[in-house]
Amino acid sequence: MTLNILKLSPFQRVIASLLLGIFAGIFLGEPAGKLNIVGNIYIKLLQMTVIPYIMVSLIGGLGRLDLKMAKLIGIRGGMLILFLWCLTALTLTFLPLAYPDWTSASFFSTSMVAESAKINFLDLYIPANPFYAMANTIVPAIVVFSIFLGVALITVERKTGFILSMQNLSDALMKMASVVAKTAPVGIFALSAAAAGTLRVEELSRLQVYLWVYLAAWLILAFFALPALAARATPFSYREVIKDARLAMVTAFATGTVLVVLPMIAEKTKELLERKGMKSDIAISAVDALVPTTYSFPSVGTILGIGFILFAAWFVGSPLSISDYPAFCVMGILTAFGSMAVAIPFMLDFFKLPADLFQLYLLGSVFTMRFATAMAAMHGVIICLLGACAMAGRLRWRKMVEVAIVSLGITAVVMLILGFVLTRAIPYEYRGYKTLVNMELLGPLAKVKKPSVLAPLSGDELLTDRLQLIQKRGVLRIGYSKDRLPFAFTNAKGHVVGYDMELVHALARDLGVALDIVKIDWNNVDKELDSGRIDMAVGGITISAQRALRFVFSKSYLDEYLGIVVPDYRRNEFSSYDKIREMEGLKLGVTPFRLKEGAAQRLFPNAKLIVVHSPREFFKGHVKGVDALVYTAQTATAWTLVYPQWTVVVPKGLRYECPMAFALPHNQMQWCWYVNTWLETAIKSGLTKKVYDYWILGKQTENKKGRWSIAKDVFGWIK
Secondary structure (H helix, E strand, O other): OOOOHHHHHHHHHHHHHHHHHHHHHHHHEEEHHHHHHHHHHHHHHOOHHHHHHHHHHHHHHHHHHOOOHHHHHHHHHHHHHHHHHHHHHHOOOOOHHHHOOOOOOOOHHHHOOOOOOOOOOHHHOOOOOHHHHOOOOHHHHHHHHHHHHHEEEEEEEEOOOHHHHHHHEEEEEEEEHHHHHHOHHHHHHHHHHHHHOOOHHHHHHHHHHHHHHHHHHHHHHHHHHHHHHHHOOOOOOOOHHHHHHHHHHHOOOOOOHHHHHHHHHHHHHHHHHHHHOOHHHHHHHHHHHHHHHHHHOOOHHHHHHHOOOHHHHHOOOOOOOHHHHHHHHHHHHHOOOOHHHHHHHHHHHHHHOOOHHHHHHHHHHHHHHHHHHHHHHHHHHHHHHHHHHHHOOOOOOHHHHHHHHHHHHHHHHHHHHHHHHHHOOOOOOOHHHHHOOOOOOOOOOOOEEOOOOOOOOHHHHHOOHHHHHHHHEEEEEEEEEEEEOOOOOOOOOOOOOHHHHHHHHHHHHOOEEEEEEEEEHHHHHHHHHOOOOOOOEEEEEEEOOOOOOEEEEOOOOOOEEEEEEEEEHHHHHHOOOOHHOOOOOOOOEOOHHHHHHHHHHOOOOEEEEOOOOOOHHHHOOOOOOEEEEEEEEEHHHHHHHOOOEEEEEEEOOOOOEEEEEEEOOOOOOHHHHHHHHEEEEEEOOHHHHHHHHHOOOOOOOOOOOOOOHHHOOOOOOOO
């Protein structure tokens, strides 16, 4: 029997288009991405009525009220929005129950020292120039302007004609939106095909815990908590609420924006009110005011996305403590007023989480963004239904509270069960240490001679310029000492690798010589250099005035930042420099160098300083009675990959930079001049940045293959 698509309902057509689009994307693969232009045309056609609709509905809807009624809509609508915010924020606090108890750590992140992101709420909400806000689609400012104008109209005489014009214009915009909505099957097919064709499923594997937890929370809120609020606290049934919201949810899901379905939400809600015999001027005015207003405030879908911060903290091995939850909920709601592109980096910075995790969020948002917009559509429908009933005196607040309590209980149980399942279903092995010790030099590499005991130079050789001597013998002698992660260390294959070794190989290639690499005693580094046993010492050497008396420093090639190494569970105690300075009885571990140069005494005058001779002994927990270790952040972060029970914090307010350089022998000006010139070119050419990204930030080099598809990989139709 042939399926006649013309007999399908609008909702069924949208679902069929969505499924066909997904299949087309999987079948065609990346070529399906070209259909995105059709989808964008559909979105823009929907968008063209939205801003005018927001303004017309708010101005006309408020203008026909009296002051008392407008105030009542504002108060009751605000209470409903606040109620849903609180319910969502409390739901988020249960999400960590589903996160498996896995060991984790990460490479250094620039967020530790980056400036905090700032949200300009004034530009977002204050319409200093309404026309600028309209031209740039700054919807919150447009809504504020429209509310002010609508309220001002309340007290204006002879406004009947203007209000009627607003109503006629609103009806015309609705008809335009309805006509465009008829093309939904085509637009949604194109959008879903493009998304399915370009999404790399394998890239989501790292995020699978977050995605499963997000989906579980989304299902609870979208199909239980929100519709149950309306079903229990209003005259509408659960079935009626879902039927009213489903088309808006699917359209929002497919288009990726809730803005385009605002007219649809208003139209469907008014139809439902009319069927229930609840359509009145005050109910219609409430809907017209609440639809655009709620869009300008964070929706349940938006706030649910802030849950990524809880995942990010767990992902890096530093879960937020219970004491952090109040700040998380409040800051999450406040930052959600802006765009998520600002909110997530701000929250990552606020809780001192790696800024690089924002890239992980963007990857997951390919999936979650669609669900968030669908949830926002449901949020709009629920607010309208609850608001209309509140204005008619038919809203039961007690029932809403009961539903919220039951919803939170269900969330807790579901998350506990999901955590049990994820722990056993997803194979996991901590690979931070293996990742580090298996890293190889990027290359190309210079020839490395077998390590040997190098003899000092003879008297005549010491009188020869070191650069000429290196070129004559064809070998550059490099010395490094122990505990120099990630600058110079031996990897799992027995190769000496690291940030500095990468530069050394490049230097040797440019000189046209081989390398002889030996381990030295750091206490004798000046003697090793001046005797000619080595030509250069490397390994993340910090420049200082005291060390300059022992040997010559090259040009600085990297600035490290001073940080604090603490156990994971004490991370928040050391988040503020001012807070650390006020701690009583604080005992800080410092290296002999840091103690001698005096930085620790100046920065932490009230702390008791205890010398730690080996960072490895500290990380193993062999140094007793020390609260934290003062160490450079980039170096310490590499150590936490080996010992993931520790974490590195750069306290807010502490800005102490430590320049790094190579150590060179005295009285070798030409050799020193050459190294400095070479480092200058390495910095300008981007070599040091490439090496920094790899050895410090842990960015792995990958060769991405084309997206798998049925047409290409099964039938071979596409090359």
